[in-house]
Amino acid sequence: MTDDRRREVHKELEKELERRRGHFAAARQRRAFIAANYRPLHPNVYTLRDEFVDPRWIELAELARTHRSKDALLEAAAGVVRQRPRGVFAFPALTPRFCELMREELDHFERSDMPRAHPNTMNKNGLLLYELGMYDELLTPLLERYVSPVAAALFDGGEREMANGSDSLDHHRSFTVRYEPEGAGKDVDLAYHFDDAEMTLNVNLGGHFEGGELLFGGLKSDGDEKHSARYPHFHREGIAILHRGSHCHEALPVDSGKRTNLIMWCRSSQVRIRYCAMCGRDKITTSKIE
Ligand SMILES: O=C(O)CCC(=O)C(=O)O
Numbered sequence: 001m002t003d004d005r006r007r008e009v010h011k012e013l014e015k016e017l018e019r020r021r022g023h024f025a026a027a028r029q030r031r032a033f034i035a036a037n038y039r040p041l042h043p044n045v046y047t048l049r050d051e052f053v054d055p056r057w058i059e060l061a062e063l064a065r066t067h068r069s070k071d072a073l074l075e076a077a078a079g080v081v082r083q084r085p086r087g088v089f090a091f092p093a094l095t096p097r098f099c100e101l102m103r104e105e106l107d108h109f110e111r112s113d114m115p116r117a118h119p120n121t122m123n124k125n126g127l128l129l130y131e132l133g134m135y136d137e138l139l140t141p142l143l144e145r146y147v148s149p150v151a152a153a154l155f156d157g158g159e160r161e162m163a164n165g166s167d168s169l170d171h172h173r174s175f176t177v178r179y180e181p182e183g184a185g186k187d188v189d190l191a192y193h194f195d196d197a198e199m200t201l202n203v204n205l206g207g208h209f210e211g212g213e214l215l216f217g218g219l220k221s222d223g224d225e226k227h228s229a230r231y232p233h234f235h236r237e238g239i240a241i242l243h244r245g246s247h248c249h250e251a252l253p254v255d256s257g258k259r260t261n262l263i264m265w266c267r268s269s270q271v272r273i274r275y276c277a278m279c280g281r282d283k284i285t286t287s288k289i290e
Pocket residue numbers: 120123177190195202214249251261263
């Protein structure tokens with residue numbers, strides 16, 4: 001690399017760093033403002049309780065701690081976890097009670113005049129749950145107690161050598177997405193993409209809607225961004241899917257009603273320290289992730 005090129009790259013990185021610092025500072029400010037001024041409708045939904053988690057997920061996490069390989073876990077949890085297509089696992093995760101409280105809380109917040117930002121670069125509707133104050137007592141414990149052990153076991157084996165971070169998830173970016181039919185001026189669908197996450201947990205929060213299925217294609221590493229075969233996942237209240245962030249997917253338009261999902265982009269510091277977040281290259285051996 002020439003000196004000129006190196007200077008150019010440094011400039012680009014500095015700009016990106018600045019952008020991210022500004023972004024985090026604004027999010028912290030909104031978080032503080034909301035903590036001081038917003039009065040929740042259901043304060044108890046901000047703390048994880050056993051009654052919020054489907055007993056089958058509690059048992060699955062327990063089994064995952066003792067059956068650390070995918071095949072052993074799938075056998076022990078037969079009838080609870082479904083895999084379709086390969087690498088996309090569905091299981092009952094959150095109770096109807098939790099889903100209802102959460103939908104009502106989100107509606108209540110949306111009706112308020114509190115500040116908010118877009119959940120990611122693609123979704124306009126939906127909320128950043130860090131800003132609502134849902135990380136410390138609700139979502140981080142959910143990651144630690146239930147998502148992490150299950151991810152470590154289900155993405156073990158063949159996938160492990162790909163350093164996918166499934167056994168070292170230690171932080172997350174969590175938000176909701178909301179879709180409504182054409183004409184409401186809201187998000188209707190979501191284009192084919194991969195997530196900025198090692199593992200993604202996506203749980204439907206129920207309510208009435210038609211359409212809005214997720215379609216899964218190939219892995220980012222297949223280099224086949226327009227993978228032709230797509231496998232559908234039909235959302236059902238409280239059912240989670242867990243997949244690699246690099247597993248490309250899209251959401252079909254919602255035809256009626258309102259679809260609300262809770263998304264946790266689960267991340268691993270080990271992976272992020274080692275691989276460049278911008279180009280995905282291994283900083284040590286210079287080969288690419290996956
Ligand atoms: O629409 C969904 O359920 C998925 C949203 C999604 O893929 C994302 O936010 O990354």
